[in-house]
Amino acid sequence: MPERTDSESRKLLKRLRDTLAAPGDGQARLDSITHHIADSMGTQVCSIYLFRDPETLELCATEGLRRQAVHQTRLRLGEGLVGRVARTGRAINTANAPAEPGFRYMPETGEEVFPSFLGVPIQRVGEKLGVLVVQSRDARQYSEDEIYGLEVVAMVLAEMAELGAFLGSDAQKSAHRLPVAFRGVTGQEGAAEGQVWLHEPRVVITNPVADDPEKERARLVEAVAMLRQTVDQMVNAADLAGGDGEGVLEAYRMFTRSRSWLRRMEEDIDLGLSAEAAVEKEQSHARAKLESTADPYLRDRLHDLDDLSNRLLRILTGQGQDTGIVMPANPILVARNIGPAELLEYGRGLRGVVLEEGSVGSHAAIVARSLAIPLVIHAARITDEALNGDPILVDGDTGVVHLRPEDTVAAAFRDKIAMHAEAQKRYAGLRDLPATATCGTTVSLLMNAGLMADLPSLEGSGAEGVGLFRTELQFLIRTRVPRRSELAALYRRVMDNARGKPVIFRTLDIGSDKVLPYMKRIDEPNPAMGWRAIRVGLEKRGVLQMQLQALIRAAEGRDLHVMFPFIADCDEYHESRAMLLAQLEREAALGHAPPTSVRIGAMLETPSLAFAPDAFFRECDFISIGGNDLKQFFFAADRENERVRKRYDTLSVPFLNLVEMIVRRCAALGVPLSFCGEDAGRPVEAAVMAALGLTTLSMRPASIGPVKALLRRTDLRALRALIDDKRESGATNLRPAVTRFLAEG
Structure with missing residues (x-):
């Protein structure tokens, strides 16, 4: 298979962008994408597997395998080579797939005549969406350039999935509109009804593919310069006067001047990504490493890199924390995690807090108890689903959160809050009694x-x-x-x-x-x-x-x-x-x-x-x-x-x-x-x-x-x-x- 040049990579990404913009349902887009990728890379097979639930992958589109296997072939997380890619977040590249440990033969696909296999994860900032696979009849391993190029394509697919490109017109309209329940862990008891207020509104990238690499490089360099200036000001204002804290912030500042970090993003831009998509690809890479490493020092450094990527994305997109949206009168704070100082800045105006991370003894939990507001932690993926202003119910007693609840759920929940308020009135009458x-x-x-x-x-x-x-x-x-x-x-x-x-x-x-x-x-x-x-x-x-x-x-x-x-x-x-x-x-x-x-x-x-x-x-x-x-x-x-x-x-x-x-x-x-x-x-x-x-x-x-x-x-x-x-x-x-x-x- 011939090596792809940068211009060929950009041509493929532009085709994918055109596919995103074209009318049609989600399946038609997926079918078109697999055709374009196989044609561009010169492979006989290209397949897209997407998660149907957190533990199950489904073959959703293919070029080269049997059509009747689409939406029929399913794999558990970790099962087969595709499942391994999804579980580990790392690419698998082999010239003899059947000889690989964990290989699963799926006769309905007809893939037995394609021994070579390259699978890369489709993921976006820690969220695993699926696996992109190419296969060929000739037994060969794919080159480093081919792996890198396929990872860039997977990055664009992740952004297309975020924009609802694979949902179809009807499902796309209902994205972020249906009721969703999240079962987390009680951090602080109590019940609250309100509207979502995102601590860090999610950055949405609408332009994953760019036509002018030079222009994107210039945008990236300018944004990195602004980031360095911002971090320098933050470090200087901290006034830590030596000690461990100063060393931590200095290491944080050093990351902004990392030449290899900037070079990797520039290489992604050369292959056809926009500056924003290049930053997010690097961020997704850091998140994948963050999840797999047990070294606490390395985890802290990768977390720093993740945070810097967020700051850089907000500079590039203009989607800062001050988005122009007015905080609702009854805000429920939703975040991946939050520090005690940031939570205190919101104060008693919050009705409740929902976090994806945290612990029952964390700083945020202690502050939430001090503010006497309900807190639910470990509400997995709620920041992916919630939008500012969404109605939300927080049941800190059971650790359950209802986002965009149905009327019957909301009515029952309001009854619970009313009963709690009535009980508080009775307790108030006991205040001065022993x-x-x-x-x-x-x-x-x-x-x-x-x-x-x-x-x-x-x-x-x-x-x-x-x-x-x-x-x-x-x-x-x-x-x-x-x-x-x-x-x-x-x-x-x-x-x-x-x-x-x-x-x-x-x-x-x-x-x-x-x-x-x-x-x-x-x-x-x-x-x-x-x-x-x-x-x-x-x-x-x-x-x-x-x-x-x-x-x-x-x-x-x-x-x-x-x-x-x-x-x-x-x-x-x-x-x-x-x-x-x-x-x-x-x-x-x-x-x-x-x-x-x-x-x-x-x-x-x-x-x-x-x-x-x-x-x-x-x-x-x-x-x-x-x-x-x-x-x-x-x-x-x-x-x-x-x-x-x-x-x-x-x-x-x-x-x-x-x-x-x-x-x-x-x-x-x-x-x-x-x-x-x-x-x-x-x-x-x-x-x-x-x-x-x-x-x-x-x-x-x-x-x-x-x-x-x-x-x-x-x-x-x-x-x-x-x-x-x-x-x-x-x-x-x-x-x-x-x-x-x-x-x-």
Whole structure:
């Protein structure tokens, strides 16, 4: 087969462009495309396989194979050579296809007389659309130039698919108009109805093929120059003054000056792509590598390249974030992912958030809880389907999102929201009443916080104080380490807004899924059990000391409560406590007014601490059970892993036995104990904890009303008797019995 010249490649791409513009249905376009590709490349076969669902490929058009196989031949993802190309995102080039591992013979196609095989993925910015295949009778491997040329053609096919070229006229009209449901994962409970607001509106390329390579090269060079200028300004404005963060941004800036990056895009332009299509082809290549590499450093660098490609595309197309569309009155933010600072910029105006990525403990999830808005994560491919202004329903309770819902679905959803609003009115009437059970036991309900925006909820929710103030959020939303004076001013405002109610400040809890933007990410096989929380603080002592100094200065003349996170060994607490006491002495020597009193506590988040010596418990002024981490370590079930986390129930007898043991130890030694975490805010779980003797619970503000309502109508002594009876009878999980008891009470 003759080598194709650049001009021949451009001729083929122009034919494909003409095919896109010509009238006709999707099948006619596909048939025409396979004919043009086979003719241009001098092959006997050209076939297009497209995904019909995420796991199934279908032969949708062919030149050279038997026509009756079209829409009949199907392959599972990973099955046969075509399935392997789709699964790996990498080309397969062989002179003897039947001898290749995994080859699947499909007799209905008649392909057995074509031993040579070249398959390349049809993909667009991480989205796998199908596979493009050419085959020949002569047993030969295709050249590097031929592979590269076919990849360029596949790129154009991906853009044509994005524009709906293969849907047919009727289906094309209905694209982005039909109802779609996405099943994700709950990041924050709640329900919301609104309209889509895309965090980064998708760039649509309408001109994948260009006639004038020189003009496209010039456009690309000009756009890259603008990109470099923008990134330079961003790096200079960051003012990181050395450290890991500066190195990360400098590496980011270096990418913009990568000669090989620019050269690859120029080569694509020479073959006939527009500047935009060349950038997106390179971006798709980076995304494919991003998905396949396990090296965290390489993943970060490829992510940088992906982000730069997005910026470059917006410069070339003019489709910036400011698209001229006005944000709707009831916006639901939809994004692949989002940082805490960006989410905070939107503020409480958002009705809800839907992300394709993220985690239940991510920065975005923490901010969403602070803003009291529902969040669904892992809603796969929603950014591909959603358009600005689309009606959308977010059910944070079940993790389901309805895009462009049918009327019956919307009506049922509105009923749910109305019932929730009515319940909130009832809870508001309980705001000033104590959480006293019918047996006379009173439970203290505190709230979790992390932002100044949380503090108005302290009064409105009826919380008796802040059981956990997450100090890491102020570090996560900045591009540099906050100054001591900034932190002291913030902590002072928090105490002012608490109006005399206690605020327990948890020192910096970073690591695992909370990585500071200016701190180098550590490569760890299991970050949740690695270098995080107090382990970071005791190693980077300067940051922890600075934070403690800020807390002491903010509390002048007031009570100060400090809690150290993730204590797994008594020595960690001794060292942390000694550091705080040393800073108190230092601040007094400098003439700063001391707090009226200082109470120092620890978060019990690891099973090891539950078995610490009595001396440790006596040394603590208070202890708070961190239920989220304690449960995942107790069950050895990562709470970010949907496959395992839901298998382990808080109301399982072994876990409740551990909690009860901690309650008894603290009671015997006179140590105040609280329970903090998601389970504290779930009414059924909260009632069980209270029945076991936990009389202080800390939760998100919106949970205080429902928990208080249930506690006020529950006899905790009778519930405790039920718990003991079921344990004695050998029950392994108390949820069915407890749920029945509370429903009948």
